[in-house]
Amino acid sequence: MDRDQDRIAAGGVLPAANALAARRPAKADPEVGASLFGAMNCDGCHGGGAIGWVGPSLVDGRWRYGGSDEEIFTSIFYGRPKGMPAYGGVMGSDAVWTVVAYLKAQPVPPVVPTTSWLPGGNAAAGPPEQSKTRDTQP
Amino acid sequence: MERGLGPLPSSGAEDQDPCMSARTLALFALLAAVPARPAVAQTASDGEWTMPGKDYASTRYSRLARITRDNGSRLRPVWTFSTGVLAGHQGQPLVVGNTMYVVTPWPNVLYAFDLTQEGYPLKWKYRPDVSPNAIGESCCDVINRGAFYADGKIVYNLLDGHTVAVDAGSGREMWKTQIADLAAGETTPMAPFVVKNRVIVGPSGGEFGIYGWVKGLDLETGKVVWTARNIGPDADVLARPGTFKPFYDQGAELAKRSWPDSAYRTGGAPVWGWMSYDPELDLVYYGVGNPSPYNAEQRPGDNKWTGSVLARRPGDGALVWAYQFTPHDNWDYDAVSSMVLADVKIGGRARKALVTFNKNGFQYTLDRATGEVLAAAPYVQVSWARGIDLKTGRPVLDSTKLTGASKGNVKDVCPSLEGGVSPASPPAYSPRTGWFYTSTNNMCMDFAATPAQHVRGTPYIGAGTPYHAGPGGHLGSFMAWDASTGKKVWENTEHFPNWSGALVTAGDVAFYGTLDGWFKAVDARTGKLLSKFKVGSGVVGNPITYLGPDGKQYVAVYAGIGGDWFLLAGDVRSDDPADVRPPSDPYKDIGRHTSQGGIVWIFGLGE
Numbered sequence: 001m002d003r004d005q006d007r008i009a010a011g012g013v014l015p016a017a018n019a020l021a022a023r024r025p026a027k028a029d030p031e032v033g034a035s036l037f038g039a040m041n042c043d044g045c046h047g048g049g050a051i052g053w054v055g056p057s058l059v060d061g062r063w064r065y066g067g068s069d070e071e072i073f074t075s076i077f078y079g080r081p082k083g084m085p086a087y088g089g090v091m092g093s094d095a096v097w098t099v100v101a102y103l104k105a106q107p108v109p110p111v112v113p114t115t116s117w118l119p120g121g122n123a124a125a126g127p128p129e130q131s132k133t134r135d136t137q138p
Numbered sequence: 139m140e141r142g143l144g145p146l147p148s149s150g151a152e153d154q155d156p157c158m159s160a161r162t163l164a165l166f167a168l169l170a171a172v173p174a175r176p177a178v179a180q181t182a183s184d185g186e187w188t189m190p191g192k193d194y195a196s197t198r199y200s201r202l203a204r205i206t207r208d209n210g211s212r213l214r215p216v217w218t219f220s221t222g223v224l225a226g227h228q229g230q231p232l233v234v235g236n237t238m239y240v241v242t243p244w245p246n247v248l249y250a251f252d253l254t255q256e257g258y259p260l261k262w263k264y265r266p267d268v269s270p271n272a273i274g275e276s277c278c279d280v281i282n283r284g285a286f287y288a289d290g291k292i293v294y295n296l297l298d299g300h301t302v303a304v305d306a307g308s309g310r311e312m313w314k315t316q317i318a319d320l321a322a323g324e325t326t327p328m329a330p331f332v333v334k335n336r337v338i339v340g341p342s343g344g345e346f347g348i349y350g351w352v353k354g355l356d357l358e359t360g361k362v363v364w365t366a367r368n369i370g371p372d373a374d375v376l377a378r379p380g381t382f383k384p385f386y387d388q389g390a391e392l393a394k395r396s397w398p399d400s401a402y403r404t405g406g407a408p409v410w411g412w413m414s415y416d417p418e419l420d421l422v423y424y425g426v427g428n429p430s431p432y433n434a435e436q437r438p439g440d441n442k443w444t445g446s447v448l449a450r451r452p453g454d455g456a457l458v459w460a461y462q463f464t465p466h467d468n469w470d471y472d473a474v475s476s477m478v479l480a481d482v483k484i485g486g487r488a489r490k491a492l493v494t495f496n497k498n499g500f501q502y503t504l505d506r507a508t509g510e511v512l513a514a515a516p517y518v519q520v521s522w523a524r525g526i527d528l529k530t531g532r533p534v535l536d537s538t539k540l541t542g543a544s545k546g547n548v549k550d551v552c553p554s555l556e557g558g559v560s561p562a563s564p565p566a567y568s569p570r571t572g573w574f575y576t577s578t579n580n581m582c583m584d585f586a587a588t589p590a591q592h593v594r595g596t597p598y599i600g601a602g603t604p605y606h607a608g609p610g611g612h613l614g615s616f617m618a619w620d621a622s623t624g625k626k627v628w629e630n631t632e633h634f635p636n637w638s639g640a641l642v643t644a645g646d647v648a649f650y651g652t653l654d655g656w657f658k659a660v661d662a663r664t665g666k667l668l669s670k671f672k673v674g675s676g677v678v679g680n681p682i683t684y685l686g687p688d689g690k691q692y693v694a695v696y697a698g699i700g701g702d703w704f705l706l707a708g709d710v711r712s713d714d715p716a717d718v719r720p721p722s723d724p725y726k727d728i729g730r731h732t733s734q735g736g737i738v739w740i741f742g743l744g745e
Binding site for chain 1: 269270271272273274275276277278279320321345588590591593594595596597598599602704705709714715716717718719721727729730
């Protein structure tokens with residue numbers, strides 16, 4: 001078996017195949033998504049407010065595996081190879097889309113590429129870049 | 139009782155004399171080069187470092203005395219090696235004969251360095267097949283706490299739930315055994331402990347609701363011989379009538395009755411620290427971690443044997459005694475700190491003791507034959523308990539510091555859940571001074587528990603716990619402690635929490651590293667700084683010392699900030715463009731002084 005394709009199944013339930021082909025709910029409430037983010041223990045790795053803990057921040061506008069709705073859905077539903085569990089089996093498609101709605105509703109902060117300890121702090125390093133979402137693959 | 143500072147009996151020391159003759163040294167180097175049999179390795183030849191805690195008593199004390207309080211200012215780096223791995227470098231190297239062995243954090247590479255050649259080139263390296271899923275099932279960085287040498291094998295755990303034995307000479311994999319279930323949140327960063335023909339191992343996962351255990355493997359084959367749960371029914375805990383005799387607790391099914399229904403099945407009780415062994419009593423001692431989840435209202439009862447020390451027979455795993463430091467833990471006070479076996483005078487009488495610096499802020503001295511608490515004193519600021527009742531062995535609680543989802547945010551609990559000292563940072567004990575040497579954290583926390591839902595293979599926590607500095611404003615220290623009086627002897631405060639293990643030698647030098655990347659040698663009797671060097675990254679590993687093939691004494695330590703500091707330090711990471719974090723309280727400045735990076739350092743005396 002190709003180990004990199006192997007995922008941990010959250011709750012011990014394997015996710016269904018072809019989930020992206022299935023119907024996407026017409027409305028997904030970000031507030032419900034926020035409570036699911038806590039109830040499904042997402043905050044245990046990604047931190048309260050998804051600001052990053054042992055797992056990466058999900059609100060900095062930077063994404064390892066892509067930041068489109070479909071890519072985030074795929075990350076949650078099927079998991080990722082560095083130990084992100086596959087939640088599709090235990091949550092189902094609609095609940096995962098609801099968490100996607102929560103994450104995408106978070107404001108992306110301005111990118112400040114410089115941390116400065118000079119007098120004046122980060123301001124001394126010049127104006128921040130414009131706020132944006134970027135995909136990165138480390 | 140105060141201990142004097144005068145010269146102590148040699149107790150058969152092989153190298154207490156700094157003026158040891160060249161001939162003796164040459165002979166010693168020759169002996170050290172001969173592959174050791176188990177009995178030799180496990181009595182720990184002074185020139186070597188063959189197990190995590192130096193000896194079965196986990197003293198981290200070396201009888202080497204060529205580096206002294208008089209010449210320690212001449213300590214200089216003589217060699218470095220980048221491990222190529224950025225995660226937290228906990229644990230310590232081993233030196234067996236003329237080879238140094240280094241295990242990295244995940245992906246758990248094992249390096250074997252030839253100390254007889256200039257530049258210490260590799261003899262070989264071992265690249266195990268280890269699952270990347272272990273990264274996401276680890277609560278607190280992908281650390282490893284080291285290897286154990288026994289019977290010609292380097293034995294260590296891979297993070298993904300396997301134990302391996304590698305031929306110490308050739309690097310060939312001799313066996314590999316699955317011991318843990320990654321999909322259940324079990325990972326395995328702890329260092330195995332080998333007694334006779336048993337390899338004893340346990341899992342992490344107190345933040346994932348595991349059903350905690352230890353296992354005894356056969357050293358020759360790697361086959362699992364026994365499995366003992368730390369919580370649950372007597373039959374699974376291996377608590378047998380007639381054999382299991384806890385000092386304070388009476389009755390059967392203690393580790394089942396102290397939980398609601400079957401909550402023990404997701405009750406945590408991990409084993410991620412260190413083990414000790416008393417050959418006369420034939421008892422292995424180890425600490426058990428926290429109960430799951432952190433929200434204590436989901437698990438009324440004492441939750442035995444979480445937050446406890448357990449004494450077992452290595453041969454069959456039978457439980458002989460157990461003592462619970464923190465019943466019904468409300469604060470994530472794992473009890474997995476090193477259990478140091480030493481003779482300690484209590485009330486004027488020398489006792490065969492077990493000494494531990496618990497995360498809960500108390501230093502405990504136990505009778506290691508029975509589990510009776512002989513003394514317990516706070517070694518850092520403590521607010522959750524007023525003391526330990528020696529008659530019952532139980533803490534006297536401050537009810538205002540009890541936590542739970544219904545209690546909201548409970549303020550100013552000291553120490554923080556990082557512990558008065560992290561169990562990852564083991565102490566040292568010098569029979570010459572009679573004192574213990576340990577890092578400390580001077581931190582308190584607010585604790586807001588919330589209901590938690592168990593979803594297999596995901597975190598099971600239920601609490602937010604921001605930290606702040608304790609009294610004095612500094613965040614850590616390194617100190618000498620007298621267990622016979624329950625008092626601090628001297629203390630060097632450090633700006634940041636102190637996270638390295640301790641080493642002390644017959645030269646009366648103590649060694650430690652700091653989170654902002656200094657490696658320090660101090661006078662073990664006074665704490666006076668002898669030398670310091672900036673080692674490139676914060677130190678969360680444990681220094682060791684050994685005799686090189688040239689007859690000189692060396693000190694080795696890892697640099698490489700991480701472990702909990704991967705989570706807490708916020709901005710010390712530079713390798714992942716998808717993960718940029720602001721500085722975090724209360725150590726905003728740490729990113730100014732260090733970033734990630736694994737480096738092996740060796741120090742020796744300069745001219």
